[in-house]
Amino acid sequence: MAIRLEDVSTTYEGEKRPAIRDINLKVRSGELIAVIGPNGAGKTTLLETINGLLRSEGLVEVLGLDVRKYGREVRRRTGYVPQDFMVPSDTPFLAKDIVMMGRVGRIGLLKPPSKRDWEVVMAVMEQLGIADLADRPVGKLSGGQQQKVMIARALAKEPELLLLDEPFSSLDARSRETVCRLIADLRDDRSVTALVVTHDLSAMPEECDRAVLLNGGRITADGEPEEVFRSEAFLRAYGHIKVVRP
Ligand SMILES: Nc1ncnc2c1ncn2[C@@H]1O[C@H](COP(=O)(O)OP(=O)(O)OP(=O)(O)O)[C@@H](O)[C@H]1O
Numbered sequence: 001m002a003i004r005l006e007d008v009s010t011t012y013e014g015e016k017r018p019a020i021r022d023i024n025l026k027v028r029s030g031e032l033i034a035v036i037g038p039n040g041a042g043k044t045t046l047l048e049t050i051n052g053l054l055r056s057e058g059l060v061e062v063l064g065l066d067v068r069k070y071g072r073e074v075r076r077r078t079g080y081v082p083q084d085f086m087v088p089s090d091t092p093f094l095a096k097d098i099v100m101m102g103r104v105g106r107i108g109l110l111k112p113p114s115k116r117d118w119e120v121v122m123a124v125m126e127q128l129g130i131a132d133l134a135d136r137p138v139g140k141l142s143g144g145q146q147q148k149v150m151i152a153r154a155l156a157k158e159p160e161l162l163l164l165d166e167p168f169s170s171l172d173a174r175s176r177e178t179v180c181r182l183i184a185d186l187r188d189d190r191s192v193t194a195l196v197v198t199h200d201l202s203a204m205p206e207e208c209d210r211a212v213l214l215n216g217g218r219i220t221a222d223g224e225p226e227e228v229f230r231s232e233a234f235l236r237a238y239g240h241i242k243v244v245r246p
């Protein structure tokens with residue numbers, strides 16, 4: 001089991017009401033799951049509960065480890081692309097340096113990257129179509145290019161679990177497809193588990209095995225995507241909209 005959450009609630013500091021509550025979720029290794037739900041539903045909170053960035057109540061077991069005790073280890077084995085990242089335009093880091101940061105946990109602090117580390121970094125950038133940006137300062141790249149650099153960083157980690165929070169928000173349709181393909185290949189070839197948050201339902205990877213719908217901090221539907229789209233809970237969350245999957 002890649003993820004096991006039992007009766008999990010997460011409350012932000014200083015808040016009375018939990019942002020997510022009574023969450024029960026089991027994810028098998030190699031599942032590719034779309035996490036959907038309207039703004040404020042608790043999608044980001046769920047991801048940061050899973051990787052132990054937020055403290056929660058209940059059982060949070062990820063990659064067989066209790067996140068409360070082994071959060072650092074879980075994060076070392078998890079590729080996380082946060083929803084909002086700010087890159088100062090005068091940052092001195094080059095795109096390839098940012099991608100290499102994904103490998104620091106493997107290389108060890110203060111050790112120089114090996115030839116293989118650079119190979120992994122360049123291969124991932126190649127796959128995402130950003131190899132030609134490797135030597136550009138990351139602050140000077142476009143929003144979509146920066147998003148690809150962040151995705152590359154997560155993939156360069158060679159993670160067992162991917163947590164992607166709105167990774168498609170700045171990507172054009174073709175790039176989106178490339179990223180979906182890469183995630184699905186990692187699932188097929190290496191049983192990588194992935195949770196992909198998106199509130200744009202047309203951006204849902206078509207390779208998704210399962211959709212989890214959050215609304216008001218609770219999981220209100222969980223199952224095959226088509227089944228979730230037809231559910232009462234889906235109508236309650238989104239009203240009557242038509243979902244057009246690519
Ligand atoms: N740092 C914070 N402190 C207090 N409350 C927070 C904090 N971050 C989020 N919340 C609250 O927790 C709830 C869930 O927020 P969350 O960011 O998880 O939603 P989301 O589903 O990711 O939304 P979006 O689609 O807008 O990204 C919201 O009610 C939000 O106001």
Ligand SMILES: [Mg+2]
Binds near residue numbers: 043044045083165
């Ligand atoms: Mg969010």
